[in-house]
Amino acid sequence: MTASDRTLAGVDWAALPSGFRERFVILFFTGTLFSSYFPSTTWYLAFYSLAHPGAGTIMVPGVVSDLSANLYSLPLFICFVTLFYALHPLLMKRRLGKAVLLDPDSALGVICREMAETAGLKRARFLITKDMLEQGANAFGLPFRRYIYLAGGMKVVAAKAPDLARAVVAHEIGHLRHGDVDLGFLGRAVIQAMAVVSVVTVSIVLAGYYSFLTGPLATRSFGYMWRAIVAGSMPLTQAIGYSWGWVQGYNFPLAFVVLSFLFFIVLTWGEYAALLRSRELYADITAARWVGPETVGRLFKNGGRTDRREWIRWAAALLRFHPHPTDRAKALLEPWRVVRPRLIEAFAAGFIGGTFYCYLSTYTADIRPNATGSGWLIHQAPPMRTAEEIQAAIAQDPLVLVGVMTVCLSWLLWLSILGSQNLRLASMGALRITGKLTVAMTSALLFGFFILGLSVGDRLNPVALYTAWNQWPIPGGIASLAVSNWTIFALIGGTSICVSLLAVGAVLCNFRIAGNKVMGPYFRGLLVSAWVILVLFGASFAWAISRFLATGDEGFLSLAKSGTIIPGLALILVATSLLFTFWRKRARCANDSTSTAANR
Amino acid sequence: MRSQTSQESPVDQLGAEFGALLIERVAPEEGGLYPEIIESYRESAAKGGKKAVEQPLALGVGEIVGIMSPLVYEAGKIVVGYMLNLAKDAAAPRILLWFKSRFSEPAPVELDLLKIDEIVAEVRDKMGKRGVEPVLNEKIAEAVRGLLQQSPPHDGK
Numbered sequence: 207m208t209a210s211d212r213t214l215a216g217v218d219w220a221a222l223p224s225g226f227r228e229r230f231v232i233l234f235f236t237g238t239l240f241s242s243y244f245p246s247t248t249w250y251l252a253f254y255s256l257a258h259p260g261a262g263t264i265m266v267p268g269v270v271s272d273l274s275a276n277l278y279s280l281p282l283f284i285c286f287v288t289l290f291y292a293l294h295p296l297l298m299k300r301r302l303g304k305a306v307l308l309d310p311d312s313a314l315g316v317i318c319r320e321m322a323e324t325a326g327l328k329r330a331r332f333l334i335t336k337d338m339l340e341q342g343a344n345a346f347g348l349p350f351r352r353y354i355y356l357a358g359g360m361k362v363v364a365a366k367a368p369d370l371a372r373a374v375v376a377h378e379i380g381h382l383r384h385g386d387v388d389l390g391f392l393g394r395a396v397i398q399a400m401a402v403v404s405v406v407t408v409s410i411v412l413a414g415y416y417s418f419l420t421g422p423l424a425t426r427s428f429g430y431m432w433r434a435i436v437a438g439s440m441p442l443t444q445a446i447g448y449s450w451g452w453v454q455g456y457n458f459p460l461a462f463v464v465l466s467f468l469f470f471i472v473l474t475w476g477e478y479a480a481l482l483r484s485r486e487l488y489a490d491i492t493a494a495r496w497v498g499p500e501t502v503g504r505l506f507k508n509g510g511r512t513d514r515r516e517w518i519r520w521a522a523a524l525l526r527f528h529p530h531p532t533d534r535a536k537a538l539l540e541p542w543r544v545v546r547p548r549l550i551e552a553f554a555a556g557f558i559g560g561t562f563y564c565y566l567s568t569y570t571a572d573i574r575p576n577a578t579g580s581g582w583l584i585h586q587a588p589p590m591r592t593a594e595e596i597q598a599a600i601a602q603d604p605l606v607l608v609g610v611m612t613v614c615l616s617w618l619l620w621l622s623i624l625g626s627q628n629l630r631l632a633s634m635g636a637l638r639i640t641g642k643l644t645v646a647m648t649s650a651l652l653f654g655f656f657i658l659g660l661s662v663g664d665r666l667n668p669v670a671l672y673t674a675w676n677q678w679p680i681p682g683g684i685a686s687l688a689v690s691n692w693t694i695f696a697l698i699g700g701t702s703i704c705v706s707l708l709a710v711g712a713v714l715c716n717f718r719i720a721g722n723k724v725m726g727p728y729f730r731g732l733l734v735s736a737w738v739i740l741v742l743f744g745a746s747f748a749w750a751i752s753r754f755l756a757t758g759d760e761g762f763l764s765l766a767k768s769g770t771i772i773p774g775l776a777l778i779l780v781a782t783s784l785l786f787t788f789w790r791k792r793a794r795c796a797n798d799s800t801s802t803a804a805n806r
Numbered sequence: 807m808r809s810q811t812s813q814e815s816p817v818d819q820l821g822a823e824f825g826a827l828l829i830e831r832v833a834p835e836e837g838g839l840y841p842e843i844i845e846s847y848r849e850s851a852a853k854g855g856k857k858a859v860e861q862p863l864a865l866g867v868g869e870i871v872g873i874m875s876p877l878v879y880e881a882g883k884i885v886v887g888y889m890l891n892l893a894k895d896a897a898a899p900r901i902l903l904w905f906k907s908r909f910s911e912p913a914p915v916e917l918d919l920l921k922i923d924e925i926v927a928e929v930r931d932k933m934g935k936r937g938v939e940p941v942l943n944e945k946i947a948e949a950v951r952g953l954l955q956q957s958p959p960h961d962g963k
Contacts, residue, residue: 298861301859336846337846337850338839338842338843338845338846338847339843339876341868341870342864342867342868343865344864345863346863358842358846359870359873361839362839363870363871365836365838365839366833366835366836366871367870370871374865378863378865386863390862390863391862394862482862505865505867526860527860527861527863527864528864528866528867
């Protein structure tokens with residue numbers, strides 16, 4: 207590795223961190239993400255049951271309390287996760303084919319040994335498969351035995367281009383050093399466990415077979431999730447509500463159960479793929495530290511995927527485990543694209559997260575006083591089958607499905623934002639090249655914007671507004687929801703458009719919505735955030751005031767007043783960001799300017 | 807070359823032998839790995855090819871360096887097929903011996919310049935139809951010509 211390699215693009219690659227803090231950040235976010243899907247309902251209700259013994263109701267024939275039901279399904283889930291994780295080396299070996307221990311004295315063996323020494327890797331076994339036509343490598347294994355599986359074709363690579371072989375091995379060692387193996391395969395195990403438990407659950411729901419064992423699983427795990435979605439989307443359906451008779455049959459709800467199940471699997475898989483993509487970029491950067499960015503970059507010149515259209519490339523990339531080679535090369539040569547956290551993304555992620563948190567909390571808050579276990583949506587005595595509940599919901603308003611679809615779309619957008627968020631957080635450690643203070647401030651800002659978005663999303667969303675409008679909780683149930691809500695519908699539409707623009711603008715247009723390229727990315731992100739905050743709170747304030755003037759209800763006045771707290775906090779953050787931006791402009795390392803100029 | 811299976815046709819066997827000589831001219835750095843590569847290639851072909859599946863934490867870039875061995879093996883089969891057609895008798899053992907001698911012995915069939923041109927043209931044509939890049943195709947075709955031309959003239963036996 208030459209000195210010019212080390213400082214290519216103005217980055218001192220040798221100064222990159224070990225990845226410990228990144229692991230922590232990623233674990234934190236992954237935990238948050240995964241727990242926000244399927245298992246969260248179970249966990250939440252388990253904690254709720256512990257806090258309120260006896261508050262829950264029996265959902266199935268037999269004596270099953272909420273607590274025992276949840277304590278039953280949670281260990282089952284954990285058992286599956288553990289099992290799949292423990293079995294992953296066997297499954298990977300089977301998938302990749304038979305392999306033998308790599309001869310340490312062969313050309314490839316020498317390369318592996320050298321790279322392991324360079325990286326300080328001690329406990330890993332290098333194995334090689336027989337397939338000489340395959341080129342590449344895989345890292346996997348349990349903590350006490352890690353493997354780097356080399357495809358047989360790597361011998362050819364070692365013979366024809368030893369430096370590229372070195373880069374491949376360095377990339378895989380990078381995965382091991384960053385803990386990606388545990389992260390990746392534990393995440394995979396979570397999805398596999400989800401799939402298994404969900405299949406069981408859906409089967410139970412479809413079969414309508416509720417027993418002491420199967421009932422809790424179906425009603426506690428899967429059932430609450432869809433109910434939360436349905437509940438959260440009710441205002442929209444009410445706002446545009448009219449009736450479609452044909453969807454009120456029984457088969458439609460059944461199809462909905464299955465589709466919901468598939469949706470959650472795809473959603474989670476997408477997030478998992480986003481996580482892995484982020485780790486690939488970080489492994490690339492680490493490999494560049496050891497063998498030079500130019501060498502690693504050459505790996506991506508030969509292996510480009512050939513998606514015909516840009517939008518296909520983008521869409522397919524959502525579910526792929528590896529970023530597009532073009533993107534990898536770009537990230538390698540312009541690492542700040544990877545390492546620079548986008549404040550607006552943090553805000554957007556928080557905003558959408560806050561909206562859904564509100565949906566969930568509204569729903570779960572409602573079932574607490576209700577204590578029937580069936581929630582506010584369906585006013586029939588439990589127990590009843592999930593499909594029947596859906597049927598009942600649709601019977602009351604068939605356009606509930608429109609709302610569900612809207613929420614699903616928003617979730618997909620959230621997914622793309624969080625994937626991107628992961629990507630940047632994954633490589634945040636590289637920011638340390640600009641100093642600890644910079645990292646601390648950046649992290650604080652990022653987190654601040656996330657929390658800000660969360661707070662805004664929690665307060666300014668259809669459900670929250672509906673709550674204010676109707677003085678929640680509504681006695682009498684769903685009939686009260688039939689209040690005409692075209693205003694709310696407009697707000698929902700506005701919110702959706704805002705969120706969509708935010709997501710699409712942030713993820714696809716790389717913040718070009720902010721326009722001015724002269725400004726630094728922080729400043730542009732800040733500008734967009736400020737505009738979004740202003741628009742959202744402006745709309746909120748105007749709406750609340752107009753309602754107060756129209757109805758004389760002081761509740762709206764207090765709503766308008768409460769809307770001033772978060773913008774106040776936002777202003778503080780904005781001011782901090784400004785200070786940071788100017789400070790950074792003066793003090794930031796020459797990396798950005800030097801390498802930007804070099805790459806223009 | 808490694809011992810071949812009994813089901814292997816003469817064209818496959820002789821093609822592999824010719825390819826082993828050809829690879830030394832086209833991509834000498836692959837020479838030592840040629841038998842292993844061809845074995846994998848045959849296994850893969852027997853299974854109808856393998857569909858690439860994206861694995862977590864793999865490198866994820868597909869082919870890193872181009873492998874020439876399968877191409878020269880296919881070129882070898884074209885050459886041998888042509889020669890066996892010329893001989894129209896049990897010429898395979900003699901052709902094998904000729905390959906083993908590294909063309910130091912006279913060719914087992916008459917190979918004048920015209921025939922060599924025909925063989926080279928066929929290689930170029932068939933490899934082109936297989937989608938081989940023109941530059942590589944030319945390199946392989948010229949390597950075939952070079953090998954065949956270094957042999958002493960046919961002794962008429």
